Amino acid sequence: MNKDYDVIIGLEIHIQTKTESKMFCSCKSKYFEQEPNTQVCPVCIGLPGALPVPNKRAIEKCILLGLATDCTISPKIRFDRKHYFYPDLPKGYQISQYDNPICSNGKVSIKGEDGNPIEIAIERIHQEEDVAKSFHKEEALTGENYSLIDFNKSGVPLIEIVTKPVIHSAHDAKEYATKIRQIARYLDISDADMEKGQMRCEPNISVQKKGSWKYENGKILPIGDSKLYPKVEVKNIGSISAVEKSIEYEVKRLLEDIENDKKIIQQTRGWNADKGITEFQRSKETAEDYRYFPEPDIPVITISNEVLENIKKELVELPDTKILRYTEEYKLSSYDAEVLTAFKNTAIYFETLLSLLKKNIETTKAAKLSANWLTGPIFSYLNTSGMTIDKLNIKPEELAELIEKVDKQELLNSKAKELLDKSLKENTSLGELLNNGDNKVISDSDSIKTFAAQVLSENTKAVEDYKAGKGNAIGFLVGQLMKLAKGNANPQIAKQILEELINNK
C-alpha cells in the first residue's frame, strides 16, 4: 500500500428478499433450479400494458432492514423507472427508486483491523426488482452470437444498500459486507447466499493523493484546485472473500497506473475469480444516462406510524446487542460472544442451553460451561462436517443433561466428551447414551480397589518400574484401570489407591 495515497470505497450491496411472490406480480420468487420461463407472467416478461402491483411483504422487509440499520424511513414511497437497454430487461427499464429511497442515512458498526469499532454510514436502502438471467452462446454453424433468456428471476424483489464513500480498506469492506449479510439473515430478510446470487457486492473504488480531498455531506470533494481521480466499479463478486481480494487487486492496479502515468478513467470492471484479477467491462454510465422518471403505474405508497410500529415488532436482538449482553451479563469473553452470535441459530441454541442450565447452575458459570461445550467439541464437529447447528442431532436438552452430570461429578469430563463424540459421529441419541447405565462415575474406594488389585497383578513390570522411580509408570497403570472400569473410574481416586497399594506392599 502506497502511503502517499488514501483508498476511498463506497459499497453497493444487492440482496434478494425472501418472499413467496415477486416484487410486482404474483409469480413464485423461488427460481433456483427451476425449468426456464416457467415462473413468469405478462408483468415479469414485460409485455406491453401489463401493470405492476407492489408486494407488501417485500416492502416490509426493506423497511425492517432500514430500521435495523438506524435509517430514516420515508413516510411516502415512490418508485422510479431506470432505463437501460439490455435483453435481461424486457421493459427497457427497471422499476427502482431514484431520489426518494425508502430508507436513508443509516449506519452499522464494524470491527476495524485494529479491533476497534468503526461506524459505516449508509446513504440509502431502496427497493427494486431483479432482472432476468441470460446465457451467452455462439451458433455452432455460423459463429453468430446469441443469448438465451430465462425470466424466472425477472421481478424477484431486490434491496439495494448503498454506503457513503467512507470505507478505507479492503478489510473494512469485507467486514461491512459480512455485517450486512448477518443482519439480513438474523431478520430473515434473505438467505443472502452469495454463491446463489442472493447477495451481490459492488464496490466503488478510488485512490486519492493524501491531502487532495475532503469528505463533506456524503461526497468526496477536491481540496482547493486539486483534481480527483475517477472511481472504478467492480462487479461479478461471488463471495465475501472476493470482496476483499478484488479491492486489494484494484487498489494495486490503480496505484500502478498512477505511478506509470497512465490515464485513470471511470469504468466498470468485472472480477475474474479464477485469475484473481479485474477486467475492463465498460466505461461507467452516469445517472443522466438512465433517464430516471417517476413510475406512473404505481401510486405513491403512504406509510402510517401504525404500519411502522407493526414492522418494528419484527426487529430481533441483533449480534452487536447480543455480544454486549453476553459479555456484560454472562461475563463471556468477547471472542466467545462473537462466535456464539455469528449465526442466529447458534445464538438461539446457546440461549436455549443456557436457560436450561441456569435452573441448577449459577448463570455466569452456566454461560461459561455452555460456551465451552459449544465452541469446543460441537463447533469443531460442525466445522469438519460442514453442517449447520440447526441440523445437529443433539438437542439442547440432551447437551444440558450432559453438562449438568459433569458439573455434579456424576459423569467424568473425559467420558462426557467420548459420549458426545459417539453421538455426533454415529448419529445416535445422546440422551440414550447418557442413560444406558454404563457411564456413572465410580468414586467409591471399594470398587476401585478391586480394579486396582487386578491391574497390579497383571502389570508387574510397570509396578517394578514405578518402584524403581519411573514416575510415569503410574499413568500407564491408571490407564489400565480406566480400561477395566470402562472409562468411568475417578482418575484422581484411582491414582491415589494404586499408589497406596504399591507402597504398602
Next chain:
Amino acid sequence: MVLTKEDVKKLASLSKIKLTEAELEAFTKDMQVIMDSVKTLDDFDTDLKNRELPETPFESLREDIAKASISNTDALANAPHQEEGFFKVYGGVFDSIEA
C-alpha cells in the same frame, strides 16, 4: 436545445447502435426536429414538488401470496426465436457489456 453530432453519437452508443458518418449527419437533423417538437412540453411544470401524485395506503398493497404462472408455451408464444424453453435473442450488441 441545439443537438450536436456528439450528442447523437452518445445516444447511439447508449442504444448500442452503430452509425455511419452519413447516418449520423442525417439523424442529427432528424433528432433536432424531434427535439424542437418536444420543446412544447417545456411550458408544462414537471416539478414533482408542485404536483399531487395519486396515493395509496400501505395496507392496500398486494399480500405476498404466490399464484400460478402462465405456461412456458404461452410465455414463448410470441417470441420470434426460442430454444429449449428460453427466449433466444441475437446480436453482438451485448459484447460490449458483459464479459
